[in-house]
Amino acid sequence: MARRASLQGSQAAPPLTSRNISQGLALLTNLDQQRQAKRARYSTIRAEEPDENLDSTSPIYDAFVDKQGPDGYQGIQREVRAVLPTKKPIGGVLTADELRTNDRIASDRVIVENFFGRLKTLWSVCSDIYAWKRQNYDMLFQTCLALTNVHVRIHKLRAEDGDANTQYVNRLISIGSKIVKNKKAASRTYRSKRKVRLSLAMAAESAFTAADPGGSDTEIGSHSESDSGRLFY
Incomplete structure (x- = not known):
């Protein structure tokens, strides 16, 4: 009994006091201040404006989308390195050269997607959140790119698509x-x-x-008739 009482006493939760409540509130306030500081450091939105997604993993991209709108990628090649297809003008049509250029860009985009898919599949440092020293990132990323290029020379990018399609058909x-x-x-x-x-x-x-070789229905009928006669008599 004494051992059971001691076990029950060890498993009991600590009492809820004003000190515990104040410590919890202080912890929540500290976390909120850290999120606000991260937002102010990485985002171009003013700190006094409301933020609907404080825990965003890409605040710079979110700020750019909020500023430029859903079609903000149009003209982004003037800010960073980007290759974009030509958008059809309102009430107009694209020329044959522009259509061919768009087709080449779409084909190259598939190759780029396959390459980065191979890169993320081979090296977890490129697929997961980077948590090591920032000074080593360029060296690690370039090493992963070089090794991925060697891997692509041995195992072609589109070969996996053929194997996957064959598996799907089978x-x-x-x-x-x-x-x-x-x-x-x-x-x-x-x-x-x-x-x-x-x-x-x-x-x-x-x-x-x-x-019953024959006359079964007649016999049944005769019995029923005699029974009914007895009832009437």
């Missing part, structure tokens, strides 16, 4: 074959059960006919 074929197989099995089961039911019905009918 999976669809296997699913279709399984569906056809299940339907055939269900049809065989239904036919076998129907055959058993018909054989049982025919056997029961033949046995009933053999036990």
